Amino acid sequence: MKILWVTNQIIGQLAERKGIKAVTGQWLNAEINMEIKQNENKLVVCTVGSENVHYKDANVTYIVLGQGNLYNYYPDEKKIAEWKQVLETENPDIILIWGTEYAIGLSVLLANQGVRPTAIYIQGVMAAIYESYRGGLSDNQIRRFTTIMERIRKNSVFDTEKVYEKRALVEKQMIELCDYIILENSWSENIYTHINPKVKVLFARLPIREEFSNFRWKKESFHQHQIVTTAAGYPLKGIHQLIQAVSRIKIEYPDVVLMVPGNNMFVVKGIKNRIRQSGYHKYIKTLIKRNKLMNNVIFTGPLDSQEYARLMMKSEIFICASAIENHCSSLREAMTVGVPCIASKVGGVPEYAIDGDNCLLYNYGDIDTLVSNIRDVFESIEIKKQLSKRGKEAMNYLYQTNPLLSMQNIYDYILKERKCAPVQR
DSSP: OEEEEEOSSOOHHHHHHHTOOOSSOTHHHHHHHHHHHHOOSEEEEEEEOSSOEEEEETTEEEEEEOOOOSTTOOOOHHHHHHHHHHHHHHOOSEEEEEOSSSTHHHHHHHHHTTSSOEEEEOOSOHHHHHHHTTTTOOHHHHHHHOOHHHHHHTOSHHHHHHHHHHHHHHHHHHHHHOSEEEEOOHHHHHHHHHHOTTOEEEEBOOOOOGGGGSOOOOTTSSOTTEEEEOOOOSGGGOHHHHHHHHHHHTTTOTTOEEEEEBSOSSOOOSHHHHHHSOHHHHHHHHHHHHTTOTTTEEEEEOOOHHHHHHHHHTOSEEEEOOSOOSSOHHHHHHHHHTOOEEEEOOTTGGGTOOBTTTBEEEOTTOHHHHHHHHHHHHHOHHHHHHHHHHHHHHHHIIIIISOOBOHHHHHHHHHHHTTOOOOOO
């Protein structure tokens, strides 16, 4: 069976050859490694970039079409024709599009014209991201921290919000054109079946990177009052609210430390970098200074999977503070490690994170409850033990007892339903 993947970035061996380190979407590398290990299919992994690339490694063919930057990508006749040529040359049994974030998937769907079965694996839900992107910040707050450079380049929070509005419209077109969507919760199912009542829904889970199974949180060896969160470079991730919570909890726990993966928003070296720094990052810097948290908020720099898992293992709490999440892979990874977790009650999170059982939840924007949850975990070894134990059990249930469909199950199901055997090669 030949499967053609459409991805939003270069992944797998081609990424390694080019020295590209994944910042987002690392589950794709976990999934491609699983495909290679199972060795049941021929895989063609396609994306776009600055130049054409064709590279083969084992059972995987990598194709990059030189169609330019994904950020400003939109289908036109030339791009659609190039994709049509790829589809005719490779002749896949199934086309799998990873995510609706960019219009590359729309180009492929328009090129395919319904000839081959198509499925979209839902990652972020664009309509929900558009609605929640500013993370509760008001117009006045955003105007105050928007920089002159952002106004010139049109990449302020307001501008990015409009980008997601356009992406939500592209997502709608993609859902209307595809045959199947792959997701794992009723929250996103309700959104997409409202757009296209005829689309067929298949349920699967994004894999957890194996590094997180190799680290185990222990109640005897964490760093007391250390909190770890997700990478948080834009308002949707809610770091501005988490910093406010830390400033309040610091009154009772002066040694509290918030570890934030990603580039340093507080110390920016070089004139060019300071000029380019986003208004939101400057706002975060202001919050840190205003609340005298210079020694309480630490930016770790970019972390690979192993480094992130180790940081979770050494922390007392993991917090997902996002305004919206579909899966929240980081929360699942934290539960797998066993670090006690707190999360905002948004999107698909409450379908596996149960308040008071395997996680402590709060409504996004309710900083009082967030602070109370942090205090409860800091003060009670019993709460820590329960959240750790039940979190690991929840992930074991999701991925061992009730794993839903594997990708191979999905491929087989689609071909069976379409009543077509794989093309003999």
